[in-house]
Structures are given as C-alpha cells and as structure tokens.
Amino acid sequence: xxxxxxxxxxxxxxxxFLGVAVGAMxxxxxxxxxxxxxxxxxxxxxxxxxxxxxTLINLENAKxxxxxxxxxxEYVSEASSTTDSSGRTSxxxxxxxxxxxxxxxxxAYRVKGLGSSxxxxxxxxxxxxxxxxxxPARAVIADFQNQWGGVLALALFGxxxxxxxxxxLFTAIGGARVQHGLSVxxxxxxxxxxxxxxxxxxxxxxxxxxxxxxxxxxxLYAGLGDDGRAVGFAFVGVAAAASLYAVSFLxxxxxxxxxxxxxxxxxxxxxxxxxxxxxxxPAADAAAAKKALAAAPAPGQASGDFSVCAGNEGTADDRIxxxxxxxxxxxxxxxxxxxxxxxxxxxxxxKGDYDRALADYDEAIRLDPQDPLAYYNRGVxxxxxxxxxxxxxxxxxAIRLDPQHARALRNRGxxxxxxxxxxxxxxxxxxxxxxxxxxxDAARWLFLAxxxxxxxxGARAELTAAKVNPDDKAWPGxxxxxxxxxxxVNALFQAAEHQDAKVRAEQVCEAEFFAGQxxxxxGRGNEARNRLQRxxxxxxxxxxxxxxxxxxxxxxxx
Numbered sequence: 001x002x003x004x005x006x007x008x009x010x011x012x013x014x015x016x017f018l019g020v021a022v023g024a025m026x027x028x029x030x031x032x033x034x035x036x037x038x039x040x041x042x043x044x045x046x047x048x049x050x051x052x053x054x055t056l057i058n059l060e061n062a063k064x065x066x067x068x069x070x071x072x073x074e075y076v077s078e079a080s081s082t083t084d085s086s087g088r089t090s091x092x093x094x095x096x097x098x099x100x101x102x103x104x105x106x107x108a109y110r111v112k113g114l115g116s117s118x119x120x121x122x123x124x125x126x127x128x129x130x131x132x133x134x135x136p137a138r139a140v141i142a143d144f145q146n147q148w149g150g151v152l153a154l155a156l157f158g159x160x161x162x163x164x165x166x167x168x169l170f171t172a173i174g175g176a177r178v179q180h181g182l183s184v185x186x187x188x189x190x191x192x193x194x195x196x197x198x199x200x201x202x203x204x205x206x207x208x209x210x211x212x213x214x215x216x217x218x219x220l221y222a223g224l225g226d227d228g229r230a231v232g233f234a235f236v237g238v239a240a241a242a243s244l245y246a247v248s249f250l251x252x253x254x255x256x257x258x259x260x261x262x263x264x265x266x267x268x269x270x271x272x273x274x275x276x277x278x279x280x281x282p283a284a285d286a287a288a289a290k291k292a293l294a295a296a297p298a299p300g301q302a303s304g305d306f307s308v309c310a311g312n313e314g315t316a317d318d319r320i321x322x323x324x325x326x327x328x329x330x331x332x333x334x335x336x337x338x339x340x341x342x343x344x345x346x347x348x349x350x351k352g353d354y355d356r357a358l359a360d361y362d363e364a365i366r367l368d369p370q371d372p373l374a375y376y377n378r379g380v381x382x383x384x385x386x387x388x389x390x391x392x393x394x395x396x397x398a399i400r401l402d403p404q405h406a407r408a409l410r411n412r413g414x415x416x417x418x419x420x421x422x423x424x425x426x427x428x429x430x431x432x433x434x435x436x437x438x439x440x441d442a443a444r445w446l447f448l449a450x451x452x453x454x455x456x457x458g459a460r461a462e463l464t465a466a467k468v469n470p471d472d473k474a475w476p477g478x479x480x481x482x483x484x485x486x487x488x489v490n491a492l493f494q495a496a497e498h499q500d501a502k503v504r505a506e507q508v509c510e511a512e513f514f515a516g517q518x519x520x521x522x523g524r525g526n527e528a529r530n531r532l533q534r535x536x537x538x539x540x541x542x543x544x545x546x547x548x549x550x551x552x553x554x555x556x557x558x
Contacts, residue, residue, distance in 0.1 A: 008050030008150065012157050015046020019161070020241050033168045040165030043238070047158025054151045061132070067142055070101025070129045071317070073110070073324050101129045102317070103136035108351060113141035242266035305329070306336055310343045320347045338367035342374050349381055357381040372401035376408045379415075386547070388415045406435040410442050414544055417449050418551040425449040430462065438467040440476050444514070445544075447483050451521045460484055475507050479514050489515050509539035513549050520552065529556050 023039020100110045111129060131139035243266040308314065309323035323344035326332055332340060345360035361378035368374065379394030395412035398405050413428030429446035433439055443466040450459035460483075468480050478495035481487045487495070492515065496507040516531030532549045539546035 008054050008154055012046040012050050016043045016238055019043040037165050037168035040161040044158045044162035044165055047154050051151050051154035065130050065132050068101045068129050069126050070099040071321055072097055072127050073100045099127045109136045111139040239266045309340055316347045316350055320344055334367055338364045354381045354384045372398040372405055388419045391415050406432050418547055422449045422452040433466055440468050443468050448517050509535055510545050513545040
C-alpha cells in the first residue's frame, strides 16, 4: 500500500479501535477514568501521528515542484463495486474534476482531483496545478482540499481525543488523590448506589467491549467499499462507545463531569461521522454530476463551441476545450457529435497523443460508421503507434467507402512498405500518383517500392513519367535526380545544404534515408546500415523517413 494518505487513515482507524478495546480493558481492571484516558490518548496518537506524517510528506513533495495553470476539461465519474461474504455486490459512483495542463516539457497532462472543492466550476475554468518538474504525471490540483485536506482531517481526528484524554487523565489523578485520603465523602451511599458503584464499571466495560467489536464488524461490512463511508462509520463507532461510557458513569454514580465530557465527545464524533457518511452518499455524487451538467453550455454556446472545435481558430488546446464543452453539453445532434469527436481526435494526433485520438475516433465511427475520413484518421493514429496491420485495415475501410481517397491510398502504401510488402505498396502509390499527378512524396516512395520488388527499370520508368521535375534545384527535386541516376551521392548531400539549420537538418536526414535505400537496392548492406542509422538518429519522428529507417534497420537485424 503506497498511498501515504490511505496509510495514515488506516493507522488512525487501527488506533481508534485499539483505543476503545484497550480503554475498556483498563477501565475494567483499574478505574473508569484511567481506561477512558488511555483509550482516547491512543486514538489521539494515531490521528496526530498521521497528520504529522502527511505534513512532512507534503512538504517533501513540494520541493522541486512548480505551479501551472490548467483548465477544467470535464467531470469524470468512476464506478466501484464490492462483494461481501454472502456474494452480494454493491456499487458506488463518484465524480471528480479532470484538469488538463501543459508542463514545462511541452506535453499535456491530466490530473483528477477531489470533487467538493471544484464541483461548482464551469468547464474551461482556469485551475491551478502543482507538479514535480521531474515527473509531471504526479501532479495534484493546488487547492487546500487536495493538498492539505487530509492533514486537517487527521489533526481533528487526533485533537478531539487528545482533549478528552487529558480531561480524563486529570480526572483520574483527582480520583487518586481521593483514594489516598486527600478528600473524603461525607455521606455513605445507599445499597442501590453501592451496588451500582461496585458493578457499574464492570458492566460498562463489557458493554464497551461488545460495542467496539460490533461496530468494528459494522465498519468492515458497510465501510470498506468506500473510503468516505469508512471514515463516517468509524466516527459513529467512537461516538457510540463514548455514549456507552456515559451510561456506565451514570449507573456507577461517577459524577456529572464525566458524563458531560463523554456526551461532548460522543456529540463531536457523531457529528463528524454522520456528516461524512452523508457527504459521501450517491446523492451527494448525483448533486456534483448535476452541477457539472448545469455548467454545460447552453444550446447557442454548444453551437459556437462546435464551430471553434471544427475550425482553425485559437490554439490546439482552445479547440480541444471547445470540443469537450460541446460534447459535454449533450445538445449536439448525432451527426455533429460524430464530427466533434473526429475534430478532437485530429487535435490529439497533432499533439502526438495517439491513445486519446483512437478513443475519439472509435466514438466518431460508432456514431457515423459511413465516414471514410474517420477511418482514415484512425489509421493515421494507429500508424503513429506503429500498428501497421490495423492501420492498413482502417485505410481499407476508408478506400472502400471512398475509392478516390488518395491520402488513404498513399498512407496504405507507406504502411505496406514499412511492413515489407513492397509489391502491394507499389500498387497503392501508383494509384495515388494517378489521382494526384506530381505528388513528389508518392513518386519517391513508389520508386523505392518498385525497386525493392526487384523491378529497377520499371521504377525508373515510373519516376520519369511522374510529373516531377528532376532538375528542380528546390527540394525534393535533387532526390528525384539522384534516384534517376542524374547525380551522385555527393551532389545529393551538397544539394541538401541550406542556410536555415532546421531545413538543412531535415533535408540531410532525407538524403541519408534515400541514399541508404539506394545502397539496399544495390545489395550493399553495411553501407545501407550506416546511412539508415544516421537517418534514424537525425530525422524527426514525425517523418516517414524516420519510420522507414527504423523498419529497415529492424529487417537488417540492427
């Protein structure tokens, strides 16, 4: 169990039940005041120790952290279920805010927080987040509840028993003074009072022991499925035990001060317990969900969010937030809802978050299974995860729905090439060139696919027929001239030079890749491996040349 908050809470629970049991036993063996003081002080140690431990952990975790401003993107629900010993299953649902922020590394992260402190905020509201620079995924929402709520709760849990324990400790000291003759009673008690004084403590001790065991069982039965309910039942248990102590004082003529103190403790713990149980009931969760729904955009705003989501206004984060608000509104017709999921998927691809993109495209396809563009973009996301077989399956669907979908044909050709299916890749790329004459990327990769299939003459004939000028000094013209044999490798790298360092690096990476492919075509594996390794090291990972270099190196056993 790694969560320090959970460990601290369980430590307090253990101390609470241990305090009740030990206190009852000590009260039976000695005096009631001594037992009460012992039990409460044990409880206080559990709570205060947990509060100090959590404080130290929070202070340590705060080192090396920074504050960032994120946006509330949605309220998420989590269902949990538990099965008791009789096989009955019960489920609960909780709602919490989901905040997205951009860390210093430029990546977007999401953090889920506790619900009560933010459940009244509208979607899109700015929310502060604290995260460690070394691991932004460990972020927390930077409000009091999420950072210090556990510390405050444990301090209260330990503080109340501490006050009660000290009260009874001093009461016990006073009783000891009486026992040693420092004060005496003037009147002899009646027979009934004498019997109660003689047997009341024993009866009270038994009652409290039975209550502690019974309430511990009730806690296990009703509380383990939900941490909030567990806290509530534990407090109610302490309150009931304190009430029974008050009863035992009454029947043993223990004095109104002790009875009054027990009732104060019972009232305090009872209020905390009942309040905690009520606050964590499904009704409270439903209220949070209702507030989240009330914060959703009105019909006119939903339409405006849809327009921003599907357009080019603002940043990618702005468009994602608009898409999320439009989806959460539950006011879009099915066709627009499908397009909204689709548009948000496009933004996720742009950010390199392929898993979220796939989730959105799955939903878009479920809502509109006849949209070829959704299949195409899901194929792009799967291609980004190097899942070429499933990417090809999605491109197949896009082409089935739209046989003239040139981009799907070209990407399927790329995927087939990376998979090593060169003849099939050549067919797709040739069809792409038919649909988009002059596509230099398709022309270059068609040459490679045809040549790798063993038809070098056919490859050069197709490249010559393509409407791409091999004498064009502008990139990628020099690559075309190199593949046609009109310049050597030295001239290719000279042509890749550029005054802009970024452009130069990208052109040199492509030159390394195509030169390496040419070495493979010539059967010079070692030379090819060296160039492809340099391409894999220098090409941006978003380039097909990077993926091609990695795939070839894998086939070469590097």
